[in-house]
Amino acid sequence: MSASDVLRVAEIFRDAFNDVYRSRGFGPVVTDDAVGAAIAGTYRDLDPGGCVVVTVDGEIAGSGFLHPRGKTGGAGPITVSPAFQGIGAGRALMDEIAARSDAAGITSLRLIQDAFNEVAYALYAAAGFVGREVLLRASFRSRRLARAGSDVRRAHRGDLARIRAIENDLLGIDRPQDHQLLLRLGELFLAPDGMLVRVVRGNVTVLGPLVAGSLHGTLALIAAGTTDLPPHSDVRLMVPARCDDLVRELLVDHGLEIHSLCTYMVRGAWRDARGYYVPTLFPESG
Ligand SMILES: CC(C)(COP(=O)(O)OP(=O)(O)OC[C@H]1O[C@@H](n2cnc3c(N)ncnc32)[C@H](O)[C@@H]1OP(=O)(O)O)[C@@H](O)C(=O)NCCC(=O)NCCS
Incomplete structure (x- = not known):
């Protein structure tokens, strides 16, 4: 190109x-x-x-x-x-x-496709990709919280090594160049066992990647990443269906609206994902 x-x-x-x-x-x-x-x-x-x-x-x-x-x-x-x-x-x-x-x-190539797109699924399956996870393409409306994520703080350039280590440990993905890009395009948050990126454009906020070792850490990161937005902002994210406790919390506590399903496909090596992972379509590197 x-x-x-x-x-x-x-x-x-x-x-x-x-x-x-x-x-x-x-x-x-x-x-x-x-x-x-x-x-x-x-x-x-x-x-x-x-x-x-x-x-x-x-x-x-x-x-x-x-x-x-x-x-x-x-x-x-x-x-x-x-x-x-x-x-x-x-x-x-x-x-x-x-x-x-x-x-x-x-040895392990990943992509995300819309589950309703059977042509794309067939094309990728023929190329050796296997559907490994279901993701919920979803959104909720932000609200101010009385107390949000006390053990979560903004991350800065000096935290990039820690963020790299968290993704490496939980996802097996090593992508420091993407963290540099995301620091320029958005804002990063750090929890004791995880990290979150948010990108705010007008009234729309995209969350992800989010990687965390626990449900508590995930919810704390989401709270910290949304409580300062104007109330009722449109917050978009992809939630892994396997994290049923997170899906329930978001449905009950945040009024999560599910718009469609996506498939996380992998060509080559795959070990079941550890922890909580909200992937993104940009950058599409994992
Ligand atoms: C998905 C997309 C890239 C496919 O491109 P395309 O040029 O139409 O695909 P091709 O003609 O090369 O191949 C499609 C293959 O799927 C097969 N296929 C189509 N529908 C199928 C079905 N329902 N079941 C099984 N196979 C099917 C075709 O037979 C063909 O296989 P072949 O190579 O053995 O002949 C194109 O449709 C597109 O751009 N869609 C919109 C954007 C999009 O969704 N992109 C994917 C983002 S994840």
Whole structure:
């Protein structure tokens, strides 16, 4: 993918996601044209060897991204223009990403896909990915709490080594470059057994990645990361279904609204996840 491809990549990103979401009865999911270009631009800096396009008769038909992080890696987003879907462009992208992943020595490649998208599931399963977890794409409204997360504090540059160690320990993912990026784009919080990133854009706050060793730590991080927002802000996150105690707490205490389900798929090595993990679609490296 070259710099001059980014505009077309962004248009396809917008059209492909809006098309599949509309066809399943959801509203358009990419409403800001700048989003696709911002994602592609950031990934071209972060993972220069992992950004690829597929062409049909010389025309860009789609794009894909690989995010190598040592032995683990992430893949996505993968998008093919609706005009070119169903003729093998997605397969060509996944073959290339799998080949680059293998060449980079990645033994455990992960991605997140919308569970309603059976075409994407089939494509990834054919490329060797296995559905390992169900994630709830969900949101709740923020509220001010009388007392929130007394053992949680803001993290700063000097905490990055600790944050790296927490992810390494609980997830087996080593990604210091993503923590640097997230510190520039958002805010980091640290608990005794975990960490949280939040990114606030207007009235929408995205939580994640969140990694914690206990339910208590997870709830304390969520409380600390939301109590200072304007009341009723839209707080979005992906909750692992296996963390049934967290799902119940969020449903009962925060009025969690579940919008759809996603699948966490892994190609290669997988050990059951430890602790509480709220992954993100940006950066899509784990
Ligand atoms: C998902 C997406 C990238 C697929 O791209 P594509 O170019 O249409 O995919 P391809 O034509 O290469 O391959 C689709 C494969 O799935 C298979 N497939 C499709 N529907 C299927 C089904 N219901 N069951 C089993 N297999 C199915 C096809 O037969 C084909 O397999 P083949 O390679 O053996 O022929 C594209 O549809 C897209 O951009 N969707 C919107 C954005 C999106 O959701 N991206 C994924 C984000 S996680």
